[in-house]
Amino acid sequence: xxxxxxxxxxxxxxxxxxxxxxxxxxxxxxxxxxxxxxxxxxxxxxxxxxxxxxxxxxxxxxxxxxxxxxxxxxxxxxxxxxxxxxxxxxxxxxxxxxxxxxxxxxxxxxxxxxxxxxxxxxxxxxxxxxxxxxxxxxxxxxxxxxxxxxxxxxxxxxxxxxxxxxxx
Numbered sequence: 001x002x003x004x005x006x007x008x009x010x011x012x013x014x015x016x017x018x019x020x021x022x023x024x025x026x027x028x029x030x031x032x033x034x035x036x037x038x039x040x041x042x043x044x045x046x047x048x049x050x051x052x053x054x055x056x057x058x059x060x061x062x063x064x065x066x067x068x069x070x071x072x073x074x075x076x077x078x079x080x081x082x083x084x085x086x087x088x089x090x091x092x093x094x095x096x097x098x099x100x101x102x103x104x105x106x107x108x109x110x111x112x113x114x115x116x117x118x119x120x121x122x123x124x125x126x127x128x129x130x131x132x133x134x135x136x137x138x139x140x141x142x143x144x145x146x147x148x149x150x151x152x153x154x155x156x157x158x159x160x161x162x163x164x165x166x167x168x
Contacts, residue, residue, distance in 0.1 A: 007165070007166045008164055008165045008166075009164065010163065011164070012097055012160075012162060013143075013145055013163040014160060017159045018150065019150060019151040021147055021148060024146055025146065028078075030070060030074050032077055035144045038145075039142040039144050040142055040143050040144070042137050042140055042165060045165075046167055047137060047166065048134060048136055048138075049134070049135050049137045049140075049143065049166075050134050050163065050165070051067070051134075051135070052096075052107070052130060052131070052133075052162050053085050053110070053160065054087075054092055054104045054106045054159070055150075055157070056156060057087070057156050057157040059087050059088060060086060060088075061086070061154070061155055063084070063085050063149050063155055063159050065082065065083065065084075065085055065145060065147055065148075066079065066082040067079075067080045067082065067144070067145050068080060068143065068144045068145075068146070069116075069137075069139075069141075069142065070141045071140065072139060078116065079116070080116045080135055081114050081135060083111035084109075084111045085109065085159070086107065087105040087108070088127075088128045088129065089105065089108070089128045090108065090130060092106060096162055106130040106131070107131050108126060108128050108129055108130065109125050111125075116135075116136075121134045122134075
């Protein structure tokens with residue numbers, strides 16, 4: 001018997017972040033105005049989300065990320081994943097969501113220091129390929145992504161993220 005998994009197309013999660021986020025979440029209420037303005041809604045059919053990152057400058061440069069989520073039914077904003085990302089050697093020549101020219105590198109290494117309902121998993125980490133952050137999203141309504149350590153000396157000069165979802 002063949003089981004078919006429903007998967008949505010890749011969408012932009014964050015684009016062209018060239019400096020540290022300055023409006024970092026410090027208030028973890030469900031209706032935090034900073035969060036609500038930049039959230040990505042998770043379709044009700046989705047049970048897992050997959051995030052891929054890419055950035056500019058040169059390979060092997062780092063940056064940091066924090067992924068937050070809100071429960072489907074009220075509650076506080078929760079840290080879902082956080083850690084370090086490092087650019088690999090796989091070159092991007094076109095924007096992954098379009099045909100615009102792009103000169104950047106896929107992230108090939110992701111660490112996660114936050115344990116949530118089920119710990120996020122980095123797939124293909126440190127392989128000089130494309131690394132993905134995979135998160136159990138069954139309890140989540142939406143997510144919000146922040147970046148720090150971007151744009152200074154020894155850090156990537158720009159970072160982007162795309163997201164997709166799967167139902168299992």
